[in-house]
Structure formats: C-alpha cells, structure tokens
Amino acid sequence: MAKDGSETDHTAEADPTAARRAPAGAAVLREDKTAAIRAAVFEELAAVGFARMSIEGIARRAGVGKTAVYRRWRSKLHLVLDVVSAVAAEGLPTPDTGSLQGDVRMLLEVAARALRHPMASQIIPDLLAEAARSPELAGALKAALHDSRQGVATAMVARAVERGEIPAGADGGLALDLLTGPLYWRLVVVRDELPGDYLDELSAAVVGALGGR
Known part of the structure; x- marks a missing residue:
C-alpha cells in the first residue's frame, strides 16, 4: 500500500507517468485485486458458509490484506450483496x-x-x-x-x-x-x-x- 493510501502497483515504478495519472488524494483500486476478492467470496462461502465467513478469511484466500477488502466494502454483508447483484x-x-x-x-x-x-x-x-x-x-x-x-x-x-x-x-x-x-x-x-x-x-x-x- 502506498503512503497516499493507494494500492501499490509495481508497474507505476517502471512507468513514472502511471503514478501521475492517478487521481490526487484518492485510493486507486486495482481491478485484479477486486476480481480476486470477488472470486474468494464464492470460494469462502462454499467452504465455510456465510455465518462463519470473515473478511480475514476472504483476504487470505484472495492473497490481499484486509485493508484492500475494507476499501471496497464496509462489511461482509455488503460484499456478498455486491457479488450477488453482479451475478x-x-x-x-x-x-x-x-x-x-x-x-x-x-x-x-x-x-x-x-x-x-x-x-x-x-x-x-x-x-x-x-x-x-x-x-x-x-x-x-x-x-x-x-x-x-x-x-x-x-x-x-x-x-x-x-x-x-x-x-x-x-x-x-x-x-x-x-x-x-x-x-x-x-x-x-x-x-x-x-x-x-x-x-x-x-x-x-x-x-x-x-x-x-
């Protein structure tokens, strides 16, 4: 995670202009991480069910930190609502x-x-x-x-x-x-x-x- 709150993307290091294109003061949410989190929700639901599902478990399965999940959804209910609505x-x-x-x-x-x-x-x-x-x-x-x-x-x-x-x-x-x-x-x-x-x-x-x- 970058100091300004955006999610670190090493392509920005290789291309300095990529960093300049990011909105000032806003977190840049990487689509690949979002997709990984959504996929992890399905896997976690199938493995443990909604009651036992946790943000920690989703983040671990997606290979991201909890902060990456909370930047997108404020609770596991809202995460599931979003995924179901997308379907x-x-x-x-x-x-x-x-x-x-x-x-x-x-x-x-x-x-x-x-x-x-x-x-x-x-x-x-x-x-x-x-x-x-x-x-x-x-x-x-x-x-x-x-x-x-x-x-x-x-x-x-x-x-x-x-x-x-x-x-x-x-x-x-x-x-x-x-x-x-x-x-x-x-x-x-x-x-x-x-x-x-x-x-x-x-x-x-x-x-x-x-x-x-």
Missing part, C-alpha cells in the same frame, strides 16, 4: 429455438448446469437460510434468482403465444416456477442425479402445464 446483472440469455418446448429445454439445460456446480449447490441453500435473517440479502437474492429470470420466462411465453403454441394469458411466472422448482428439488435439496431423459420429460410437462398441445 444478477449478468442476466440469462433468452432462448429462441423456434418452439416453446425447445426454449424450455434449453433453459432447463442452463439451469441444471448451474445447479450442478459444486459451489452453487453449497452457496445457494446457505444464502437462502441467511436471507431469512437479512432483508437486504433476501432482496438481493430475489433479484439474482428470480427477477432477472422472470423477464426471460415472460418473453419466452409471449413468443409461444404469438406462435399459437399456448393460449393467450399463459403465466410467465408459472413457467418460471415450473422450470426451476423441480430442478432445485432434485439437484439441491435431494441431491440426486437426473435420469438421462429427465430434462426432455420435464420440458414436455412444462409445456403441457402451460396449455401447450
């Missing part, structure tokens, strides 16, 4: 395969791949439990796990209505529930493998529940 901002691509069943099948594949990830299967249940005690975290998780996906499901259903595959008035919210509920139950709660034809059968069931032929 929500990435969004989910809206499939357009030409049929509702094809779109549903693609979304199920994406969701299943995400839920199979070892970190996700550890982190999501832990954060959902913690959200019961933290309205701020509950709101961030709702945005990351529900709201950001709702628009995708609504657009998918609207296109299916336009194609005449399902009746007008089909509920995008119901579609999202049907898409994610069974997978979360099987992969995160029960922790069971999906049979080879499970996603195909679930796709057909979702289309049928929405009134598809």
Whole structure:
C-alpha cells in the first residue's frame, strides 16, 4: 500500500507517468485485486458458509490484506450483496429455438448446469437460510434468482403465444416456477442425479402445464 493510501502497483515504478495519472488524494483500486476478492467470496462461502465467513478469511484466500477488502466494502454483508447483484446483472440469455418446448429445454439445460456446480449447490441453500435473517440479502437474492429470470420466462411465453403454441394469458411466472422448482428439488435439496431423459420429460410437462398441445 502506498503512503497516499493507494494500492501499490509495481508497474507505476517502471512507468513514472502511471503514478501521475492517478487521481490526487484518492485510493486507486486495482481491478485484479477486486476480481480476486470477488472470486474468494464464492470460494469462502462454499467452504465455510456465510455465518462463519470473515473478511480475514476472504483476504487470505484472495492473497490481499484486509485493508484492500475494507476499501471496497464496509462489511461482509455488503460484499456478498455486491457479488450477488453482479451475478444478477449478468442476466440469462433468452432462448429462441423456434418452439416453446425447445426454449424450455434449453433453459432447463442452463439451469441444471448451474445447479450442478459444486459451489452453487453449497452457496445457494446457505444464502437462502441467511436471507431469512437479512432483508437486504433476501432482496438481493430475489433479484439474482428470480427477477432477472422472470423477464426471460415472460418473453419466452409471449413468443409461444404469438406462435399459437399456448393460449393467450399463459403465466410467465408459472413457467418460471415450473422450470426451476423441480430442478432445485432434485439437484439441491435431494441431491440426486437426473435420469438421462429427465430434462426432455420435464420440458414436455412444462409445456403441457402451460396449455401447450
């Protein structure tokens, strides 16, 4: 750490003009350190859970000092909120395969791949439990796990209505529930493998529940 409070970057020593470009009196936050801290949050959450997670542990895992973390976030809650919000901002691509069943099948594949990830299967249940005690975290998780996906499901259903595959008035919210509920139950709660034809059968069931032929 430099005397002026900025994070030390040895490239500035090699290039004197780099130091002159830094804002006077302001801490220069290096992007590589920020990325390392964010990655460490996921690893620490998966390893010890939110309750036992500490700024010290995150800093150690990221290979930085505690000061580097506190310069960016004032508490572990705000750090997790930021990381969760960043995940929500990435969004989910809206499939357009030409049929509702094809779109549903693609979304199920994406969701299943995400839920199979070892970190996700550890982190999501832990954060959902913690959200019961933290309205701020509950709101961030709702945005990351529900709201950001709702628009995708609504657009998918609207296109299916336009194609005449399902009746007008089909509920995008119901579609999202049907898409994610069974997978979360099987992969995160029960922790069971999906049979080879499970996603195909679930796709057909979702289309049928929405009134598809």
